[in-house]
Amino acid sequence: MTTAATNTGAPIRAKRVLPGFTLSLGTTLLYMTFIVLIPVIALILKGAEIGPGGFWRIISSPRAVAAFQITLTAALIATAFNAIYGLLMAWVLVRYEFRGKRILDALMDVPFALPTAVAGLSLTALFSANGWFGPVLDAMGIQVVYTIWGIALAMAFTSVPFVVRTVQPVLEDMDPALEQAALTLGAPPWAIFTRVVFPAILPAWLAGCTTAFARSLGEFGAIVFIAGNLPFRTEIAALLAYIRLEEFDYNGAAAIALVLLAFALVLLVVSNVLQAWASRHREASR
Amino acid sequence: MTTAPLGQLPGQTRRDERILIGVAVGLTLLFIAAPLVFIFARAFSQGWQVYAANILHPATLHAIWLTTLVAIIVVPVNVAFGIAAAWAVAKHRFPGRGILVTLIEIPFSISPIIAGICYLLLYGRQGILGPWLQANDLQVVFALPGIVLVTMFVTAPFVAREVLPLMQAQGSEQEQAAVTLGANGWQIFTRVTLPNIKWALLYGAVLCTARAVGEFGGVSVVSGNIRGQTNTLPLHVELLFNDLNAVGAFAAASTLTLIAVVALVVKTILEGRRQS
Numbered sequence: 083m084t085t086a087a088t089n090t091g092a093p094i095r096a097k098r099v100l101p102g103f104t105l106s107l108g109t110t111l112l113y114m115t116f117i118v119l120i121p122v123i124a125l126i127l128k129g130a131e132i133g134p135g136g137f138w139r140i141i142s143s144p145r146a147v148a149a150f151q152i153t154l155t156a157a158l159i160a161t162a163f164n165a166i167y168g169l170l171m172a173w174v175l176v177r178y179e180f181r182g183k184r185i186l187d188a189l190m191d192v193p194f195a196l197p198t199a200v201a202g203l204s205l206t207a208l209f210s211a212n213g214w215f216g217p218v219l220d221a222m223g224i225q226v227v228y229t230i231w232g233i234a235l236a237m238a239f240t241s242v243p244f245v246v247r248t249v250q251p252v253l254e255d256m257d258p259a260l261e262q263a264a265l266t267l268g269a270p271p272w273a274i275f276t277r278v279v280f281p282a283i284l285p286a287w288l289a290g291c292t293t294a295f296a297r298s299l300g301e302f303g304a305i306v307f308i309a310g311n312l313p314f315r316t317e318i319a320a321l322l323a324y325i326r327l328e329e330f331d332y333n334g335a336a337a338i339a340l341v342l343l344a345f346a347l348v349l350l351v352v353s354n355v356l357q358a359w360a361s362r363h364r365e366a367s368r
Numbered sequence: 369m370t371t372a373p374l375g376q377l378p379g380q381t382r383r384d385e386r387i388l389i390g391v392a393v394g395l396t397l398l399f400i401a402a403p404l405v406f407i408f409a410r411a412f413s414q415g416w417q418v419y420a421a422n423i424l425h426p427a428t429l430h431a432i433w434l435t436t437l438v439a440i441i442v443v444p445v446n447v448a449f450g451i452a453a454a455w456a457v458a459k460h461r462f463p464g465r466g467i468l469v470t471l472i473e474i475p476f477s478i479s480p481i482i483a484g485i486c487y488l489l490l491y492g493r494q495g496i497l498g499p500w501l502q503a504n505d506l507q508v509v510f511a512l513p514g515i516v517l518v519t520m521f522v523t524a525p526f527v528a529r530e531v532l533p534l535m536q537a538q539g540s541e542q543e544q545a546a547v548t549l550g551a552n553g554w555q556i557f558t559r560v561t562l563p564n565i566k567w568a569l570l571y572g573a574v575l576c577t578a579r580a581v582g583e584f585g586g587v588s589v590v591s592g593n594i595r596g597q598t599n600t601l602p603l604h605v606e607l608l609f610n611d612l613n614a615v616g617a618f619a620a621a622s623t624l625t626l627i628a629v630v631a632l633v634v635k636t637i638l639e640g641r642r643q644s
Binding site: 100101102103105106107109110111113114117118119120121122124125127128167170171173174178180182184186188189190191192193194195196197198199200201203204205207208213214215238239242271293296297299300301302303306307320323324327330332335336339342343346347349350353354 | 384385388389391392393395396398399400401402403404406407410448449451452453455456457459460462468470471472473474475477478479480481482483485486487488489490492494495496517520521524540543544547552553556557575578579581582583584585588589602603605606609614617618621624625628629631632633635636
């Protein structure tokens with residue numbers, strides 16, 4: 083890393099016309115190192131200190147396994163919902179003209195802008211017995227607050243923009259000639275969607291869903307309010323890590339955090355690969 | 369126009385279009401707009417006076433002040449970092465460039481809770497630097513520096529991510545022309561680059577501010593939740609909620625919501641500017 087910053091030897095510099103390379107790259111690397119890399123390395127070192135045996139004992143404890151299962155299940159439910167809802171939103175926002183479209187588009191960013199704790203507070207009250215939705219759902223026998231559905235709901239709320247905002251530009255960019263060709267060949271709309279449109283947006287859609295899934299696995303603020311936080315029932319992994327910290331069990335917290343970190347990094351790589359595929363795909367279909 | 373919306377082609381009926389729009393609007397109203405409106409409805413459910421009393425409560429005012437202070441420190445730093453990162457990556461070619469771009473995005477994929485735990489393991493009493501910090505009487509965790517650092521971690525990519533693609537798309541011909549005309553680095557940046565990226569920069573800064581103000585998980589780990597001292601506004605919302613003061617919690621939350629709504633309005637305006 084530092085070699086890149088100091089490697090301003092003559093042959094390379096000769097090609098660089100613009101000034102400020104050393105300063106800007108140096109600043110970037112310094113900031114990244116202190117703010118991101120060193121803290122993450124601290125976590126990894128702590129994990130190494132625990133040792134493989136201790137690490138395994140912590141993450142395979144029944145309560146941790148339950149927390150991981152609950153987190154994964156809820157994230158899958160949330161991502162499945164967003165995969166469809168997000169795709170629908172991207173489609174409607176790109177393809178149709180109607181009144182209030184700009185407001186609808188702006189509303190898609192609410193989950194990004196609204197603090198997650200505020201979102202969690204609002205969803206909890208909205209779906210509780212004295213909220214707007216709680217009594218209606220209660221009458222149908224559906225319990226959201228303090229169940230896994232509440233966790234999934236909070237996750238879905240905080241991660242929906244990822245799907246919309248990745249699919250939207252690809253849809254906007256699509257060459258309409260392909261669809262028109264399919265249409266003149268007599269293909270019904272649904273066939274055009276599944277055979278022409280969907281394959282074109284598939285990489286971007288998958289990348290968006292992956293990011294949404296990753297975000298759901300790590301979400302905390304929105305969930306702590308609505309989950310009820312019952313061990314083995316509605317306790318998510320991030321919360322269990324937090325509880326371990328409050329008990330001054332730093333090994334326990336670090337081990338759970340490392341598992342979540344590993345998930346996040348794997349999903350980041352997957353999402354990057356999908357996005358690279360998506361941009362190649364986009365170039366090809368233009 | 370070749371980009372005529374498909375909905376206007378004869379293959380797809382107006383009825384299908386209306387159904388899809390209807391479902392989309394309906395779901396969004398229930399799923400996204402309702403929680404937003406509900407915050408204000410609850411905050412004002414006992415009238416203006418109760419609302420004002422909740423907001424003007426010393427603990428709430430302190431939380432507002434602390435949150436503002438954190439944003440005032442974090443946002444300029446991240447604007448500077450975002451510009452530096454974008455300048456290095458977009459205007460130059462060097463080995464490891466792709467890796468650097470991925471590294472910059474890392475805070476987005478790491479859960480804030482994990483970020484908080486990382487900082488605690490580094491600066492906390494049991495942490496790697498803990499003994500040294502204690503020997504020198506420095507307090508990072510459970511104090512303002514820890515809150516600021518975690519917020520920096522969480523919001524680091526916001527400005528870079530907005531400015532970088534724009535700088536890449538614009539290329540560097542204009543800057544190179546300025547170099548041949550004898551401009552120095554600072555002149556190039558302020559007279560050529562900055563005017564080109566100003567809306568994206570502002571947009572990134574707005575998003576960064578909104579996020580810095582609203583950060584919960586990461587701050588929650590490193591703040592220690594000391595009432596009236598290290599309680600940021602989002603943490604204060606949780607505290608009031610746990611105290612069963614729902615109206616107070618919603619009143620505090622409404623100020624955060626207002627910031628989010630303003631950020632979105634500014635964002636929408638800036639997007640219009642950028643396109644024109």
